[in-house]
Amino acid sequence: MAEIVFEELVAAHRRELLLHCYRLLGSLSDAEDVLQETLVAAWRGLDTFQGRASVRTWLYRIATNRCLNALRDRGRRIPPEPEPPFKPPEPSRRGDVPWLQPYPDTLLEQVPDAAPGPEARYTASEAVELAFVAALQRLPPRQAAVLVLCDVLGYPLGEAAPMLGTTPTAVKGLLQRARGSLDRHRGEPPAPGTARERRLVRRFAEAFSADDVDALVGLLTDDAWLAMPPAPHEYHGAAAIAAFLRASAAWRAGRRLRLRPTRANGQPAFVCRLGGAVERPAGLIVLTLHGDRLRGITRFLDDAPLRYFERPHGDGGEGVV
Structure with missing residues (x-):
């Protein structure tokens, strides 16, 4: 019975949680692993869920902190640099996000069309573009987490702070620093499918x-x-x-x-x-x-x-x- 109740609680949020983990980690394979850790942690903590926040907010809190733990404890697992089959020209520079992976639109289409809160500054399409996801990876992890929670998902400072175990004032400072970097990456693509x-x-x-x-x-x-x-x-x-x-x-x-x-x-x-x-x-x-x-x-x-x-x-x- 408990398993059925748990599945009903989380079923509607799996796809958006996977996307959330992907934004913070930049890797779909890592996001899948952390999502599973999130669901295990939620299952184990189900008895402690007191309903003070929505189930969605509770799950986002667990997922966000699991992502931060993964970034802190595992570090970035730098993949081996591939050996080119020919001698390439000297590159303009060496990139610093080698673990970046693509996110298929077939999975995006399965994310519920939940309207972001009034604090959101990025549209759903902007917040999944490769340049945006890559830019998130260059931010300190807590800055990236705050920006996603507030400017992508639309959580106000007062709700984002307890999700990260900190204060609204601290969240505001992290958000201001993150915004200065991310706004430089906004582009003007044509509308999809036009x-x-x-x-x-x-x-x-x-x-x-x-x-x-x-x-x-x-x-x-x-x-x-x-x-x-x-x-x-x-x-x-x-x-x-x-x-x-x-x-x-x-x-x-x-x-x-x-x-x-x-x-x-x-x-x-x-x-x-x-x-x-x-x-x-x-x-x-x-x-x-x-x-x-x-x-x-x-x-x-x-x-x-x-x-x-x-x-x-x-x-x-x-x-x-």
Whole structure:
């Protein structure tokens, strides 16, 4: 009987708790582990739940603190740096978030459409974009937790403070410091699924799969970047990105990358397969759009997350290229 009651309490919140853990950890696989820890802790503490806060708030408190514990106790489990199959150009810089993973829109669609509280400053789409999630990873963990609780979920200071075992004054200070960093990462992408987005994504797919570097460069913003987690290499600016793409195309020696459309983090994405005698998985590309241009290309080299993208999830505007 107790198991049935518990399942009824948590069932409606599982997907949003998974997304919450992902925002704080940047890794879907880590988020799944911490969600399980959260549910075990909630089950064990069910007798102590006194109803002073809602079940949702109680679960968010447990999940947030479990995420903070994971970040503190485990540290960041830096994945081994992959060995490139060719000599790449010198990167513009080395990235500092190698554990970042994509979040499939098929899971986002399962999150209840709960309106955030009046304190929220970010829309649901902004708060899951890759640039936002990556920026959260660069904040001190408690700053990131406060920003997500207050500016994404909309909890007022007085409710967020007891969730973290601190005071509203302390939460306010953490929030002010976090906001100064995160606001710099806000962009202006076209609305998902619109003709404007489909047109830009199609042009990218055609240029990228054909190794037409000049056409691809013509789609980039002045501050465009290319990142390849878990590899730390990042290329910033059209010239640096073009140099890397040409080196990559030369190594493939005519073997085409086939792109299958999907979506991740609310953004257009492609599952990649490398042609040859036998096709093989070749990671995932997620595009960050800004107006009518590409601001970011994130090429995830780890094939493990591809299990979440097994089914095509295009928006009707692109096909396999």
